[in-house]
Every structure is written in structure tokens, then in C-alpha cells.
Amino acid sequence: MENEDQPRLRSVVSYVNRGGRMTVGQQRAWEELWPRLGRTVTGLAPGPVDFGGWFGREAxxxxxxxxxxxxxxxxxxxxxxxxxxxxxxxxxxxxxxxxxxxxxxxxxxxxxxxxxAVILLTEHVAPGALDGVRLFFPDPWPKKKHHKRRIVQPAFVALVASRLKPGGTFHLATDWENYAEQMLEVCSAEPTLRNRYEGWAPRPDWRPVTKFEQRADLVGRESHDLIFEKR
Missing domain, CATH: 3.40.50.150 (Vaccinia Virus protein VP39)
Structure with a gap:
């Protein structure tokens, strides 16, 4: 699955694996709905996921x-x-x-x-299989010493781009100004992507306001959207 010319992602955890108990309803969902709706990345069979077979349709x-x-x-x-x-x-x-x-x-x-998601994309998504990837409000790792843990790095963006079809989109959003600037810089440097709007994208009407945006607005942080397209 891996392209030898594609830079390898370093093994850096870009998320906090939070604990926490599930509610009764959430536990029921895992027991009753998960067998039909979900899979665990580490339990996937080797090779690309057959999305058409899983959904029961091609779309x-x-x-x-x-x-x-x-x-x-x-x-x-x-x-x-x-x-x-x-x-x-x-x-x-x-x-x-x-x-x-x-x-x-x-x-x-x-x-x-x-x-x-990095393991998923690397080992279980075929090149050119995706019509779009969305990354809304990823962990910002706001302290400068932790910026290396941010998921939007050159190797990650190259990986996402390789899994997109021509014309497929990579849509990102964050309410942290310096992370938005990093996203813009890193994605703009990926030669297989082009920025649909040169700079920030207009906030799409179809994207619901998230709790992160609501909190950001209360403290005066502005959210930024970016939409890049596979060449």
C-alpha cells in the first residue's frame, strides 16, 4: 500500500486518547449498532477497505x-x-x-x-479512493513545544493527497490562528493540491457551528476554513 516515494510519517501521536466512562445510551449503541456500523482500524483485514461492499452500494x-x-x-x-x-x-x-x-x-x-486515521490511510485506503477528506478542529496543541504533535504536517498532507481522487477535496477548519497559518503553509506546499480560494475559504453555510467554534467566539478567536483540491 505504501508508495516508496512518499515520505514516511513519524510515529507521533497527534491526539489525546481520553478516557471516560460511557453513558448507558452510548454503551447500548456499541452493543446494538456497532456490529453493523463500525469497525476497529487494528482489526481490519490487510489491504484496502472495500467501501462499496461495506455500504452495500457504490457512491x-x-x-x-x-x-x-x-x-x-x-x-x-x-x-x-x-x-x-x-x-x-x-x-x-x-x-x-x-x-x-x-x-x-x-x-x-x-x-x-x-x-x-494515519494507520487507516496508510494501510487500508487505496490511492485515489476518496472523494473528500474533512479535518475539522483537530487538537491544536497550542503550546509551541507541542506543535510537532499537530496532525497537519507535510507527510500527513502528502498522505491525504495521495488518497484523494483528482478533483477530490481536503477541507480543514480550526479556530487557532497560528494553526490555521500552519495548515495554509503546509497544504500550499503540497504539489498535488491547489487552494480553491488562494487564501481562506468562505465559511460554508452547510457546516454546522461546532461547540469549538462557539467557545472560540466567546474568547475572541476566529475560525478559518481551508479547502484544497487534488490536481
Whole structure:
């Protein structure tokens, strides 16, 4: 699966694997819904995931990295039934809550992956398999000494780009100014991507306001969107 010319990602954990007990509802979702909706990255068979077989249909595949507690993810999947929507997340209660939200909305076009998105992309997504990748409000690691832990680094962006179809999009959003600037710099330097808007993208009306944006607004931080397209 790996391209020998593609830079290897260093083994740096870019997320905090938070603990926390699941609610009764989240536990029920894992017991009743997970067998149909979810898979664990470390338990996947070698090679690319057969998304068409998993969803039971051929449709454009969109991967969201870091779905959190699933409030926006469930809404985004519900409003785009034409997509095979895949959400990757490391936080088990978050996946449980996402399943509950999706169940309430009657979402049928959503599948979940528990585990590291870098491993998923490297080992289980074929080059050119994705129509889009979304990375909304990843852990900002605000302290300068921790910036190396941020997921948006040159090797990661090259990996994402390699998995996109020509014309596929990489949509990022953050409310941390210096991380937004890093995202812009790193993605702009990836030769297989082009910025659809030269600079910041207009905030899409279809993207629900996240809790992170609400908190950022209260403390005076502005959110930035970036949309890059595979050449």
C-alpha cells in the first residue's frame, strides 16, 4: 500500500486518547449498532477497505477525521445521503454518541472506524479512493513545544493527497490562528493540491457551528476554513 516515494510519517501521536466512562445510551449503541456500523482500524483485514461492499452500494466516499461527539458529523451525513460517509475517531464514548445521534436522525449512509486515521490511510485506503477528506478542529496543541504533535504536517498532507481522487477535496477548519497559518503553509506546499480560494475559504453555510467554534467566539478567536483540491 505504501508508495516508496512518499515520505514516511513519524510515529507521533497527534491526539489525546481520553478516557471516560460511557453513558448507558452510548454503551447500548456499541452493543446494538456497532456490529453493523463500525469497525476497529487494528482489526481490519490487510489491504484496502472495500467501501462499496461495506455500504452495500457504490457512491462517493468521504472521510471525516476526528468526529468528536458526533453532533456535526451526524448532521453532515444526514444532509448528504448521496455520500458514503466514513468517520474515524479514537474516543469510544464519542463514537457511541455519534451512533445515537445518527440513529435519531435516521442516517443510513454513515460508517465508523475506531482508531488512528494515519494507520487507516496508510494501510487500508487505496490511492485515489476518496472523494473528500474533512479535518475539522483537530487538537491544536497550542503550546509551541507541542506543535510537532499537530496532525497537519507535510507527510500527513502528502498522505491525504495521495488518497484523494483528482478533483477530490481536503477541507480543514480550526479556530487557532497560528494553526490555521500552519495548515495554509503546509497544504500550499503540497504539489498535488491547489487552494480553491488562494487564501481562506468562505465559511460554508452547510457546516454546522461546532461547540469549538462557539467557545472560540466567546474568547475572541476566529475560525478559518481551508479547502484544497487534488490536481
Amino acid at each position: 462517493p466516499v468521504l472521510l471525516e477525521i476526528g468526529s468528536g461527539m458526533g453532533e456535526t458529523t451526524s448532521q453532515l451525513a444526514a444532509t448528504a445521503p448521496e455520500l458514503n460517509y466514513v468517520a474515524a475517531e479514537v474516543y469510544e464514548p464519542g463514537l457511541g454518541q455519534l451512533m445515537l445521534r445518527a440513529e435519531k436522525l435516521g442516517v443510513e449512509n454513515l460508517r465508523l472506524l475506531h482508531g488512528d
